[in-house]
Amino acid sequence: MLRRGRQAVADNVGGSAAEQSTTPKLFVRQSSGLVRNVSVTNALFFNVAAFVGVGLTLYPAFYSLADVSMWKIGPFSAYGWAAIITGLFCVLLALIFSSLTSVMPRSGGDYVFTSRILHPFLGWMESWTLVIASILIIAFEVPLVLRNLQITARIIGIGAGGSFFTGANSWFTDATGQITGMPGFIACLVVLLGIGVICVLPTRSFHRVVTVLAGFGVACFIAMFVFGLLFTHKASFDANLPKLDGGISAAKLVAAGKSQALISTGGPGLISRIFETGAFPLILSVLLFQYIGFQYSAYIAGEVRGNVRRGVLIALLGALTIGVLANSVYTDVISSHFGFGANVTWGSNYWGFVTKPGLPLGQPDSMPLMAAVANHSLWPLWALISLGGTVFPFLLCPVYINFLSRMQLAWSLDRQVPEWFGRVNERLRAPLNAIIATLVLGGLFLFFQSFKDLPTILATSDHKLNLVSTAFFSIAMALLSWVLPGVNAMLVKFRRPDLIRNAPFKRALPWLGLGWIIFPLWIYIFAVIKPIVNGLKGGNALTYLEGQGLIDAILFYLIGLAIYLVMKYRSRSAGVDAKMLFTELPPD
């Protein structure tokens, strides 16, 4: 039976009214086995789960993740403008993915494209580094699940009192107040275990859980935006904050932010700021980090059948629009509502870049937490929204692992990893070994976030990963994932013309690739390579590289190379001719 093709036929029968009046209908066989088209709204639902994560409540904290001066011009902050610009460039990437997934709609996404279009080695390295980057994001999100649990409890404490809730800051933390050490690690493992349980649920149950949790998260998103703006006021927030956190006021935060150059006042205009090569590319790199799930949603484009262009455009650009709106309008409107400058300093304090005037409430600048400060009486609503903020990063992890296991299955079929690695468990109908390996590696990263056990060569200063270094480690690992789709688009016409003969946007693909590749190269040159060069010149090179997670990134690039070489040797010894796997057969 043929299923995908049938979907295409069925949807094609529809078409727009205009098309029907000028073009003939397709004649479909009666016993065709046609399954009707997959709804694009379903794909959008998956997308939301795949790349929102902690953003639902914590987006304002990301203003400060790049540790550069934050400005605001017109309605948006530098972060908001970066979200819009990244989104505009990602339209090009969306079109590239949509074109390639239309002609190669297979599990494995980028791995499949690059290994077929460029070279199996590049396909392997791209997907290996993407997998590591994604597992790092899981390691980044898990402590924030616990953070949001604390915040939710603090909100309850603010509204209802009780030492259990008001003392929530000490949950899962060590003496430093960080979610680290033994308490943090054990709590993270419990979260990881919960993620693992969801991952190995039978398919129907897995999707039921994801649907319910994603639905709850989306409702919280809307509630935060609507009720947060309607029922809170900046004046109340300013007045109440010092009473709750021992005297740290919004004014103090703003003053500290200005004195420590966290907040930029004055200076050049928007265009100059966007094209400068210092701070803004770093902010753009954070947005790439935020959008990384966007690639996963792009692969769903291959499932959306029928009028390929239409379906893909709705699924991908719809997802992208949600991402841009969430990172710009949603974030900037709410943070400005409570005070832009206060949010910048608060976030910087949370990431550990500054220590004065201290971390308000001992927590990041969570939106429902700020709402609870401004309006105590609605604490159940804010607590519920905060719980949504707990659910979303938790939800992101099994969605990631589900996607990663598909890529790992593709590796296994191509003999890039041992066959047992991607073997599908008959009871679970999922590659269990790949899922377990992902969870174990996630656990390992969490271990090194919790304990000072990294060797000196990897961590000269603190002997451990922290959330900031984890994030930049992830950004460094994702280099090929962002760059190679552009290369694929530019070269597919020459390397595999047979594959894109009927692809949407076929003629535009090289230009789309060229247009897109400028963006990640711009970011990686000025946000990764330039700081590395500057860091190395500074005399504390190793400390710099360690602090940015870059040595870890180099290590995993080398591990990827080693696995490729070992598997190549192993395959050759077993008589497998890898070249045959990718041989292009001429049809004529």
Added chain:
Amino acid sequence: MATRIYIASDLHAAEKAWRKFVNAIKANVYKADVALLAGDLTGKAIVPIIERGGGYETELLGVHRKAKDAEELAVLERDIADIGFYSFVTTDAEAERLAGDEPARDELLERLMTERVHAWMALATERLADSSTPLYLIPGNDDEFTIDEALNQPGYGPINGDGEVLDIPGDLQLLSSGWSNNTPWATPREETEEQLFARLDALAAQVRDPRRAIFMIHVPPHDSGLDEAPLLDENLRPTISAGDVLRGPVGSTAVRQIIEKYQPVLSVHGHIHESGGERKIGDTLAINPGSEANHGILRGYLIDIGKKGVELAQRVEG
């Protein structure tokens, strides 16, 4: 020295994939001793090309396509054939008439199917005339019985093994059946699990030594991981949850029972395009190459069978 089997399936009238398959055998790209095609040769739909104003127009996968002369028309027809559709040049009025005449459409489709199968057999016969690699194929559950005449026509090189046990190179035997268990689509070659078991059991009884036999049965064994397809609701729509298509096993319990009972060295299947892979069922290696033929990609498997059984299983694609 092991015998290498090259396997593909479910080409569904996709011209490019068929030509790649034949050329792979002709050029002996995979150094195969035997080639197998595990069913479903025909396509699903016809694209009417309207002759209008001295040119030709149609819609292909949502894209309006035009051809201004015979040369461009040939390119357009080939593009349609490459993705597994059939085409015919007609007028607006005739297309309109056919749209409301189901029997006429069915008749047209059967004619186009049969013509393409004839063309495929002729092409393979011509291109493989000097090849030492025999090609065995079967129809699948989707294939109308009218194509059997083309498959069985004397003089064509490819051998239709459907319903037979044949001796093939490597001191092996090939049991072949294109029938499937019942599907929601009422396809031509499907029957109840009991009937399918009886059909296969009668064939398997003719096998000399199951450990030197390949069972090429179009439908894969139930719940083997080679039979995962979208689960459908009562309206035959895929069941979707959280944006993902739910999948479940739709293979044949009869085929599973036959494999478990006889334990052939290799079982070869198709039918479920998105469920390609390899699994062990007892001592039998079961494979489904999967299919992306309508995207112009030819998926396949190479299996080396030595004296002691399967020595190598390698997925390939071209």
